[in-house]
Amino acid sequence: MGTGATRMADRQEAMADKDMARGVVLQPQDTETMEQAIRRRFEAEELDRRERMTINFGPQHPSTHGVLRVLLTVEGETIIDAQPDIGYLHRNWEKIVEGWTYPMVIPFSDRNDYLAAIANEQVITGAIEKLLELEIPERAQLLRVLVFELQRIASHLIWFGTFGMDSGAVTPFLLAFRDREMCYTLFEKLTGARLLYNYLRIGGLRNDVPPGWLDELKEFLDHLEHESLPEFINLLIKNEIFIHRVKGVGYISPEDAVAWGASGPVLRGSGVKWDLRKVDPYLPYDRFEFDIPVETGGDAHARCLVRIREMQESIKIIRQVLDQLEDGPVMAKLPRAIRPPKGEVYHRVESPRGETGVYLISDGSTKPYRIHWRAPSLIHLQMLPKLAKNHLLADLVIIIGSIDIVLGEVDR
Amino acid sequence: MWESLPPIAQQLIITVIKVTILLGFVGVNFLFLVWMERKISARMQSRVGPYSVGKHGSLQLLADGVKMLSKEDVRPATADRWIWTLAPLVTFFPAVMLYTTIPISPNWTVGSDLNIGLVYLAAISSFTLVGIFMAGWGSNNKYSLLGSMRAAAQLLAYEIPLVVSVLGVVMMAGSLNLRDIVDAQQNAWYLFPQILGFIVFFIAGLAELNRAPFDMAEAEQELVAGYFTEYSGIRWGLFLWAEYTNMFTISALATLLFLGGWHGPPFLPPVVWFMIKSYCLVFVMMWIRWTLPRVRIDQLMDLGWKFLLPVSLLNMLITGIFVVMR
Numbered sequence: 001m002g003t004g005a006t007r008m009a010d011r012q013e014a015m016a017d018k019d020m021a022r023g024v025v026l027q028p029q030d031t032e033t034m035e036q037a038i039r040r041r042f043e044a045e046e047l048d049r050r051e052r053m054t055i056n057f058g059p060q061h062p063s064t065h066g067v068l069r070v071l072l073t074v075e076g077e078t079i080i081d082a083q084p085d086i087g088y089l090h091r092n093w094e095k096i097v098e099g100w101t102y103p104m105v106i107p108f109s110d111r112n113d114y115l116a117a118i119a120n121e122q123v124i125t126g127a128i129e130k131l132l133e134l135e136i137p138e139r140a141q142l143l144r145v146l147v148f149e150l151q152r153i154a155s156h157l158i159w160f161g162t163f164g165m166d167s168g169a170v171t172p173f174l175l176a177f178r179d180r181e182m183c184y185t186l187f188e189k190l191t192g193a194r195l196l197y198n199y200l201r202i203g204g205l206r207n208d209v210p211p212g213w214l215d216e217l218k219e220f221l222d223h224l225e226h227e228s229l230p231e232f233i234n235l236l237i238k239n240e241i242f243i244h245r246v247k248g249v250g251y252i253s254p255e256d257a258v259a260w261g262a263s264g265p266v267l268r269g270s271g272v273k274w275d276l277r278k279v280d281p282y283l284p285y286d287r288f289e290f291d292i293p294v295e296t297g298g299d300a301h302a303r304c305l306v307r308i309r310e311m312q313e314s315i316k317i318i319r320q321v322l323d324q325l326e327d328g329p330v331m332a333k334l335p336r337a338i339r340p341p342k343g344e345v346y347h348r349v350e351s352p353r354g355e356t357g358v359y360l361i362s363d364g365s366t367k368p369y370r371i372h373w374r375a376p377s378l379i380h381l382q383m384l385p386k387l388a389k390n391h392l393l394a395d396l397v398i399i400i401g402s403i404d405i406v407l408g409e410v411d412r
Numbered sequence: 413m414w415e416s417l418p419p420i421a422q423q424l425i426i427t428v429i430k431v432t433i434l435l436g437f438v439g440v441n442f443l444f445l446v447w448m449e450r451k452i453s454a455r456m457q458s459r460v461g462p463y464s465v466g467k468h469g470s471l472q473l474l475a476d477g478v479k480m481l482s483k484e485d486v487r488p489a490t491a492d493r494w495i496w497t498l499a500p501l502v503t504f505f506p507a508v509m510l511y512t513t514i515p516i517s518p519n520w521t522v523g524s525d526l527n528i529g530l531v532y533l534a535a536i537s538s539f540t541l542v543g544i545f546m547a548g549w550g551s552n553n554k555y556s557l558l559g560s561m562r563a564a565a566q567l568l569a570y571e572i573p574l575v576v577s578v579l580g581v582v583m584m585a586g587s588l589n590l591r592d593i594v595d596a597q598q599n600a601w602y603l604f605p606q607i608l609g610f611i612v613f614f615i616a617g618l619a620e621l622n623r624a625p626f627d628m629a630e631a632e633q634e635l636v637a638g639y640f641t642e643y644s645g646i647r648w649g650l651f652l653w654a655e656y657t658n659m660f661t662i663s664a665l666a667t668l669l670f671l672g673g674w675h676g677p678p679f680l681p682p683v684v685w686f687m688i689k690s691y692c693l694v695f696v697m698m699w700i701r702w703t704l705p706r707v708r709i710d711q712l713m714d715l716g717w718k719f720l721l722p723v724s725l726l727n728m729l730i731t732g733i734f735v736v737m738r
Contacts, residue, residue: 053554055554055555061636062633062636063633063634076561077709164705165633166633167633167705167706168624168625168633168704168705168706169703169704169706170453170457170702171453171456171457171702174457174458174459175457178458235703236705239704241625241704241705241706241707244708244711245705245706245707245708245711392708393634394634394706394708395708396634397633
């Protein structure tokens, strides 16, 4: 017993020196793999690692939300280090679209954050419209707000379900997916697709809403607001075990959140009131009344509450859009070939996951010269080593769920 | 014919018949419980559940059984061969052995009516852990190992409150024999005087069964499938079988100890009352599983050592005082 305690103390002392290096993403050198990098650091630290174990968490693990691979160094169940290893879903998006014309870029941009395809389309069309200095029709703008907020609801419903699943509750998952199905059925009636819509066009929308669609939407909103959300809150969010599981897990201080470039619910969960819909309105968001949900907890619980309240705010926004909607065209007059003038543009929107942005350079031709995608998931994922450190294995799942990453966007 | 047989042969034939009935019940009960769980979870999640094989999917489990039996028997190359092979059996047999001493009606026990039945049950039920640990260790897989370590820690934390919570009942009935305990509840269930004991017994029972919200050992979202990650086909089926069998055992035990066993209004035979009560408790277990998230391992330990154990000791103390005063 005594020797064990001494050894533990020695080790902690030895670790304290190396502690500064932890909590950041490890950079493999040259052609080295992630495992080799971790082994190299193990050896560099010369610590007693008999009780240490490296666990390969993913890419096929059931709760990594896609194909994320995390290399965990654990002692018992305590995580000493967690290194995310990404790239399993890399599609070379940014390079491929350099060879494509602007309208061709939009459907492929859907695949980035595949749970919020409208947000991606909004980013890329918004950037091109900014370059073209194009004014899009009133009705198209309002409908864009509408589908965008509906998309936010759909995305947050998936988050709710999977987050419940991560905490071990299976029923909320299926209930959330039931409502998400309704949401996707609405999208299907509007756009013809359930997940990747290709609905937004440069200068407007592909089509107007079909007859009767707005009434169905109202029904769905009523169902969500009065039946499903209260049910979700009672079933999971107010559950004592759930609160115990998520409270204090994955704490991010407001300073850290800003320093790491966090955005969206992750940033607002840390108490920073920053929402691009208010700060940098890209659609007529200034016409609607809605709150920015902010929680000061900074932990998984705070981020969870922010997302739940965001769904309620989105319902509020959609209802206001429905009130303001007037007849009119949904597509601006455009030349056959789109040739934005030479220049650079950065356009960003508040996607369900945070600040999704695109940096676009145009050389005046019909194809983009260079596109860079700012993916909030990638930026949040970089905090994982810091967040997961000294937590238990079970908390890692909660942390990954609470920052709500989409691997399609991380890898692009 | 029957009289002409020597007594030992008569005994043997009776035993064989009893064992056949026991195994038949274990099998049918398993099929029914899995079907019930799937149907209940489906109801709770606005789904339909199994529907196409048999009426309302009642034969689904037979189809699954055929599927499990006909699957390729995959053994990981790095597994410890004998430990890995024996683990499902070591988990499964205690589950069946537990059934032998449970009296299901006033004059029917499958095996023998032990006068220390409760001690036997407590002892054999901890055996399951050996199998789980063998599976975790023998698989040579890190997730399995973590799962079985969790199971071991969990069992230690919950076996003690479980046994202590039962002591209150034993004190009131003055016997370790399950039949005597049930007979002592002829007029009033022990549920009400022993409400603390029942709560502790039920929670600890859930933890002992590795059922949600205490399914730490197989936590899918954390450990893939915990200790049976490397098992497939009928070997995996045996683990599942053991789990459901134990689930019924704990429910039956709770029925015998706290819910008056087979006592009930006389319009139904005693064995039916016993079954109704047991299956109601099984239903509650399923209900809990499909409602609650999973607790974390350290919270689970806290609950076991810091809450359930003191409460069960308190219950024992209070019962002791009342028994002495009586």
